Amino acid sequence: MPHPQALSAVVERGLCTGCGLCQSMAGGEAIDMAVTSFGQMRPQFKRPLDRALEARILEACPGATIEGPETQEVPAHPVYGVMLSHERAWAADEAVRFRAAAGGVMTALGVHLLRSGEVEAILHVRAVPERPFHADAQISRTPEEVIAGAQSRYGPAAPLVHVMRLLDEGARFAVLAKPCDISAIRNLGKRDPRVARQIPYLVTIFCGGIANDSTATKIAAFHGVEREDVKLFRWRGNGWPGPTHIEARDGRVFDLSYEQTYFDKSKPWTYNLPFRCKICPDAVGEAADIAVPDGWMIEEGTRIFREAAGVNLAVVRTTAGARLMADAVKAGALVTAPCSLAELSIMHADHVRRKLGHPARALALWLAGQAHPRTRHFRPWQAMRANGWRHNWATFRGTLRRVRAGANREPLR
Ligand SMILES: Cc1cc2nc3c(=O)[nH]c(=O)nc-3n(C[C@H](O)[C@H](O)[C@H](O)COP(=O)(O)OP(=O)(O)OC[C@H]3O[C@@H](n4cnc5c(N)ncnc54)[C@H](O)[C@@H]3O)c2cc1C
Numbered sequence: 001m002p003h004p005q006a007l008s009a010v011v012e013r014g015l016c017t018g019c020g021l022c023q024s025m026a027g028g029e030a031i032d033m034a035v036t037s038f039g040q041m042r043p044q045f046k047r048p049l050d051r052a053l054e055a056r057i058l059e060a061c062p063g064a065t066i067e068g069p070e071t072q073e074v075p076a077h078p079v080y081g082v083m084l085s086h087e088r089a090w091a092a093d094e095a096v097r098f099r100a101a102a103g104g105v106m107t108a109l110g111v112h113l114l115r116s117g118e119v120e121a122i123l124h125v126r127a128v129p130e131r132p133f134h135a136d137a138q139i140s141r142t143p144e145e146v147i148a149g150a151q152s153r154y155g156p157a158a159p160l161v162h163v164m165r166l167l168d169e170g171a172r173f174a175v176l177a178k179p180c181d182i183s184a185i186r187n188l189g190k191r192d193p194r195v196a197r198q199i200p201y202l203v204t205i206f207c208g209g210i211a212n213d214s215t216a217t218k219i220a221a222f223h224g225v226e227r228e229d230v231k232l233f234r235w236r237g238n239g240w241p242g243p244t245h246i247e248a249r250d251g252r253v254f255d256l257s258y259e260q261t262y263f264d265k266s267k268p269w270t271y272n273l274p275f276r277c278k279i280c281p282d283a284v285g286e287a288a289d290i291a292v293p294d295g296w297m298i299e300e301g302t303r304i305f306r307e308a309a310g311v312n313l314a315v316v317r318t319t320a321g322a323r324l325m326a327d328a329v330k331a332g333a334l335v336t337a338p339c340s341l342a343e344l345s346i347m348h349a350d351h352v353r354r355k356l357g358h359p360a361r362a363l364a365l366w367l368a369g370q371a372h373p374r375t376r377h378f379r380p381w382q383a384m385r386a387n388g389w390r391h392n393w394a395t396f397r398g399t400l401r402r403v404r405a406g407a408n409r410e411p412l413r
Helices: 007-012 021-026 051-060 094-099 105-115 143-148 163-169 179-189 194-198 213-222 258-263 319-330 341-347 350-356 358-367 380-404
Strands: 031-035 041-045 065-067 085-091 121-128 131-140 173-176 202-204 230-234 244-248 253-256 297-299 302-304 312-316 334-338 374-376
Touching (some): 007 041, 021 051, 021 163, 065 179, 085 094, 105 121, 105 143, 105 202, 105 312, 121 143, 163 194, 179 194, 213 244, 244 258, 312 341, 350 358, 350 380, 358 380
Antiparallel strands (some): 031 041, 121 131, 297 302
């Protein structure tokens, strides 16, 4: 089976990222993003789509197509992509730095862009008080609104449901979102010239994937709290990395450290990822202007997660990104400090196999006759060489085993 030819196939073959651009393009009366029985945000098809419209959506869909940058100003690193610069960075505003997922760079950039008048709005997500496990797309027009959306939401969200509305309004806006969301916007920009005119900056993260809803439910259950009794669920933030914090409706409060939540194998949950995240060829956000992962502390040659004042890395990928970083530092919105490539590589070693294994995964899907996204500009030959035959073989077999077991199947509802 080649690349998906229908939006329903994107979902059923486990390729949907849940970005919500399809709802934005088709309209809410045709597609509605909702959390399915699988525990992820997926399009719900309310009526058959016009074929031409569905084809246009598929061209933009990051489950069907995902591409790296076409032109490069400097040679790309095999794992981390094009880097015009990489440095530690954090928000100069200590309240933002504390509240944010890491150093608050994404939020500080959003606030700076609004204050400088470079954009009218920031498109990102924010926690939903009435659905504490999920996040909603948010159009922020004030610094306060951007700050309210700080912190990482590792659960379902559909960040792009308002993109077409903002383009139609003629608004100039920036997007703070995951690498797959940024790819969707770049794909859209190949067909819609308004993207280049109206969206001057795309800022992203390094991404470990979106946890299935069951992960949060199990964490709550571990504390003896039923899902419907959770009032607030915060994956991290309010410190760096900050605790996974749960508040129950009856007033009970629970915290787990970052290591307890993500690395303690004795805990009764795993960070349960959908298939699309497992085969992602671009978890480091190569298509963005700036990627802003954690700037983890390093001790004795290994990264550590001890609580501290938050620090990001700012990986600048384009001249627009370089300009934005320079302006934000000059305006006093960001503070920066050097970070070597060796340090970056220690902080984000978990992305090496994920990145270099993407051709082996695609090959396994192709040979198994399974739909897979069309990928370009991710240096597949270089990746295969750098991965080595042993890792390629293990990745290939692992993917084959998973698809044979049906791991790439998802229900539509
Ligand atoms: C699903 C997920 C996986 C991640 N995996 C990694 C990883 O493997 N390695 C790593 O170094 N960092 C990872 N991060 C990024 C890290 O948690 C921080 O978000 C990032 O370093 C930015 O920090 P910050 O302090 O600048 O963010 P903040 O200033 O707190 O801003 C975060 C911004 O991201 C937006 N956002 C939050 N969640 C989502 C979402 N689900 N979809 C779209 N936009 C969202 C918010 O609206 C906000 O604007 C991940 C984040 C997410 C959401």
